[in-house]
Amino acid sequence: MSEKTDKIKILSDCLGKAGDLGGLIEYGKDSVVSKTILDKPAGTITLFAFDSGQGLSEHTSPYDATIFVLDGSAKLTIGGKEQNVISGQIIIMPVNVPHSVYAEQRFKMLLIMIRSAS
Numbered sequence: 001m002s003e004k005t006d007k008i009k010i011l012s013d014c015l016g017k018a019g020d021l022g023g024l025i026e027y028g029k030d031s032v033v034s035k036t037i038l039d040k041p042a043g044t045i046t047l048f049a050f051d052s053g054q055g056l057s058e059h060t061s062p063y064d065a066t067i068f069v070l071d072g073s074a075k076l077t078i079g080g081k082e083q084n085v086i087s088g089q090i091i092i093m094p095v096n097v098p099h100s101v102y103a104e105q106r107f108k109m110l111l112i113m114i115r116s117a118s
Contacts, residue, residue, distance in 0.1 A: 008039065008040050008041075009036055009038065009039035009040075010037075010038055010039075011024070011035070011036065011037045011038070014037055014038075021047065021070055021110060022070045022071050022108050024037070024047055025047040025048070025049045025108065026049060027049045027050075027051055027106055027108075028049065028051060029051060030051055030053070030054065031051055031054060032048060032049070032050050032054045032055070032056065033049045034046055034047065034048050034049075035047045041115065042114065042115060042116075043063075043112070043113050043114040043115050043116075044111075044112075044113045045110065045111070045112050045113075046110075046111045046113075047070075047108065047109075047110055047111075048108065048109050048110075049106070049107075049108045050072075050074065050101070050103035050106065050107045050108070050109075051103065051106060052103060052104065052105050052106050053103065053104075054102075054103050055074075055100060055101050055102035055103055056100055056101045057100055058077070058098050058099065058100040059098065059099070059100070060096050060097065060098050060099070061093065061095065061096070061099075061113065062095060062096065063095055063113050063114060063115050063116070064092055064093065064094060064095050064113075064114065065092070065099070065111060065112075065113055066090065066091070066092050066093075066111070066112040066113075066114075067085070067090065067091050067092075067093065067109050067110070067111055067112075068089075068090045068109065068110040068112070069085050069086060069087050069088060069089045069090070069107070069108075069109050070087065070108040070109060070110060071087055071106070071107065071108040072086075072087060072103065072105050072106045072107035072108060073085060073086040073087070073103075073104065073105060073107060074101055074103045074104065074107040074109070075101075075102045075103075075104060076091065076093070076099065076100070076101055076102075077098075077099060077100045077102075078091075078093050078094075078097060078098075078099045079094075079097045079098065079099070080098070
C-alpha cells in the first residue's frame, strides 16, 4: 500500500524501514511492470521490471533520468548510441536526449527523476 497526500506518494513498504529493492516488484509475463516508490513535486523514484523482449520505445524527458540496474541486463539507446547495462551499473540519460530501453532478458531497474531546471 502507499500513502498519498495531494501530489505526494510514498510506498509505505519503504517508509522508515529498509527493504530489498528487487523484491518490491515482480516480473509480469510479456509485460513491463512499474511501481512508484516516491512521487513528489521535486521528483520521482520508480521501479521497473521488464520481461524478456519488452521495452520502452524512444522518448525524451525534460529532466535527467538516472537508471540503476537491479537485475539482469538490457540494451539502452541514448542519442542513437546503443550500450548494454548490467546488474549493479548506473547510467544517467541526459535531459531532452532521445532514449529507449530493450530487455533482451528479464531486467529490473530503479529510475530516479529529479525535476530541476539546473
